[in-house]
Amino acid sequence: MTKPNQLPRFIAASGMTNLADGIAVVVWAWIASLLSRDPLLIALMPIALRLPWFLFALPAGIVTDRVDRRRLILGMDVVRAVAFAAAALFVYQAIPLPTPPSDGTANPALFFALLGCALLVGTAEVFRDNAAQTMLPALVPHAQLEQANGRLWSVELVGNSLLGPALGAFLIAAVLWAPFAVNATMFAVAALLVLSLPGQFRPTRTQGNSWRTDLREGIGFLRAAPFLQVLAVITGVWNLLHQMVVIALILHVQENLNIGAQGYGLILAAGAVGGIAGGFVADRVVRAMGQGRAAKWMTLASAVAFAIIPFAPNGYVLALVLAAFEFTGLIWNTVSVSYRQRYIPDALLGRVNSIYRLLAWGMMPVGLLLSGLIVSIADGPLPRDLALISPFVVAAAGAALLTLLAWHPLGRGFKPISTAGLDPSATQ
Numbered sequence: 558m559t560k561p562n563q564l565p566r567f568i569a570a571s572g573m574t575n576l577a578d579g580i581a582v583v584v585w586a587w588i589a590s591l592l593s594r595d596p597l598l599i600a601l602m603p604i605a606l607r608l609p610w611f612l613f614a615l616p617a618g619i620v621t622d623r624v625d626r627r628r629l630i631l632g633m634d635v636v637r638a639v640a641f642a643a644a645a646l647f648v649y650q651a652i653p654l655p656t657p658p659s660d661g662t663a664n665p666a667l668f669f670a671l672l673g674c675a676l677l678v679g680t681a682e683v684f685r686d687n688a689a690q691t692m693l694p695a696l697v698p699h700a701q702l703e704q705a706n707g708r709l710w711s712v713e714l715v716g717n718s719l720l721g722p723a724l725g726a727f728l729i730a731a732v733l734w735a736p737f738a739v740n741a742t743m744f745a746v747a748a749l750l751v752l753s754l755p756g757q758f759r760p761t762r763t764q765g766n767s768w769r770t771d772l773r774e775g776i777g778f779l780r781a782a783p784f785l786q787v788l789a790v791i792t793g794v795w796n797l798l799h800q801m802v803v804i805a806l807i808l809h810v811q812e813n814l815n816i817g818a819q820g821y822g823l824i825l826a827a828g829a830v831g832g833i834a835g836g837f838v839a840d841r842v843v844r845a846m847g848q849g850r851a852a853k854w855m856t857l858a859s860a861v862a863f864a865i866i867p868f869a870p871n872g873y874v875l876a877l878v879l880a881a882f883e884f885t886g887l888i889w890n891t892v893s894v895s896y897r898q899r900y901i902p903d904a905l906l907g908r909v910n911s912i913y914r915l916l917a918w919g920m921m922p923v924g925l926l927l928s929g930l931i932v933s934i935a936d937g938p939l940p941r942d943l944a945l946i947s948p949f950v951v952a953a954a955g956a957a958l959l960t961l962l963a964w965h966p967l968g969r970g971f972k973p974i975s976t977a978g979l980d981p982s983a984t985q
Contacts, residue, residue: 563754564696564705568712570750571689574634575713577641577743578682579721579829581606583822584729584736585675586807591654591733593662596936600804600929605675607800607925609683610918617684618911619771622904626688626758631751633685637678638744644674645737652733687914691906692758694898702895703840707887711836715829722829726822760904775908778901784970785900785913788893791963792917795859795889798952798959800924802863805932805948809867813942816872824872828879835887842888843895848971852892853964858885860956867946896971927951 589602621629647670655663662668697705728736779785810816810824835842843851862882869875901909928948935944 563756566750566754567689567692567696568709570630570634570747570754571709572712572716573743573747573750574637574685574716576716576721576724577637577740577747579717579825580725580728580736580740580743581678581721582717582825583722583725583818584740585671586804587726587729587818587821588648588671588733589668590807590811591657592664592668593657594659595661596808596932597926597929598662598668599807600925601672602675603800603804604922604925605672606679606682607918607921609676609679610914611922613680613683614687614911614915614919615772616911617687618775618908619768620684621688621691621907621911622760622771624759626692626760626907627751627754627756629688630685630692631748633681633688634744634748634751636681637685638741638748640674640677640681641737641744642741644671645734645741647671647674648734648737654733687907687911690894690898691760691903691910694903694906695758702898703843703891706891706895706898707836707839709836711833711887715833717829720826722822722825723819724822726818726820730818760907771908775905775912778905778909779912782900784966785897785909787963787966787970788896789913789916791856791959791967792893792913793920794955794959795856796917797920797924797927798859798863798955800921801928801931801948801952802866804925804928805945806866808932809945809949810872810875813945814872814875820872824876824879827876828883830883831880832883832887835884836891839888839891843892848892848896849968851888852967852971853960855885855889855892856956856963856967857960858882859889860953860960863949863956864953867949892971 585602585606586599589599593599647667651664651667654667657663693705693709694702724739725736728739779789807821810821816824846854859882862878862885865878866875869878897910897913898906931948931951932944935947937944939947
């Protein structure tokens with residue numbers, strides 16, 4: 558049933574949590590770089606945030622299809638508020654930080670305490686995001702999912718990639734513990750917004766099934782949907798390559814372009830402007846091009862963007878490249894996620910979505926680790942500046958190969974929105 562009055566509060570809560578996530582985009586990796594200059598150790602912090610997708614995606618899906626999704630979102634926002642409050646306290650007690658060594662960490666106790674907080678934040682995010690993505694189709698008609706997702710992600714990008722990184726860079730440059738304290742407050746406010754949503758959001762399902770039976774049902778549905786499998790593999794490989802680029806940007810910006818935390822945050826914010834624009838036009842682009850053509854060309858655009866990044870001579874050009882990249886990436890997300898939300902029955906959406914995201918998001922830690930390994934291996938045989946851009950080269954080659962292999966499956970896998978979107982019970 559459509560509940561128009563609930564969608565704004567749902568979007569506001571999501572925007573608040575994504576503002577906190579945007580602050581964290583800069584803060585987690587940047588504070589790791591203040592404790593060590595070892596690229597592998599720096600990569601451990603974002604790995605701790607993404608590893609829970611691999612560990613807990615399946616349990617999150619089962620839980621999402623068993624409980625009230627609103628209450629699950631509420632609980633996970635509270636957990637993240639507590640984790641960030643703890644991180645703020647740990648950093649406050651460790652100030653001033655010693656000079657970071659090239660090997661090892663300047664403060665092992667602080668480094669591993671923050672790793673633990675990052676793991677807790679990442680675990681809560683797995684449960685929260687899966688519940689939120691399965692809850693949205695209950696708030697809008699299925700035919701309006703492209704528009705709703707586009708608007709939702711535009712608001713999320715304002716926080717996650719526009720305001721958040723800039724604010725996080727400003728805060729960490731001013732007071733190291735401040736961004737963690739601000740994030741704790743943001744998640745507390747988001748929890749209050751979710752608490753204010755009326756209604757029940759427990760999926761209709763047969764009670765009494767074991768977890769094994771629930772999981773088998775989700776796996777069986779995905780096995781019978783080969784195009785969903787294709788989308789999961791494409792998304793997983795793309796996420797791996799994207800994470801290689803994201804973590805490589807930290808040292809590339811610092812050492813090759815001589816840009817500080819605030820400049821880095823503004824570069825990420827500029828990229829978000831492109832994503833926000835993409836969110837507002839995504840439904841029109843998809844309808845004009847068709848789902849298949851839009852997905853194909855947006856995948857190709859990623860390969861081009863990865864290839865251009867190492868040649869950007871300064872932060873201004875890099876910001877333009879990231880803006881174009883985020884624009885095309887947002888359109889891809891709109892196509893892929895809206896298709897899943899429409900195609901998968903509500904009673905199975907949490908489980909199938911979690912299996913899908915295990916394949917898709919579980920590759921993120923691999924990309925982060927590969928990025929650090931590539932730099933470490935290349936640093937020595939190659940000059941330091943070339944070693945730092947080597948992950949971009951590998952990512953560009955990987956994205957080009959992915960585009961080539963995915964071109965025909967994407968072109969023929971989608972059905973028109975008019976036949977799939979108007980009937981919520983339709984299956985393909």
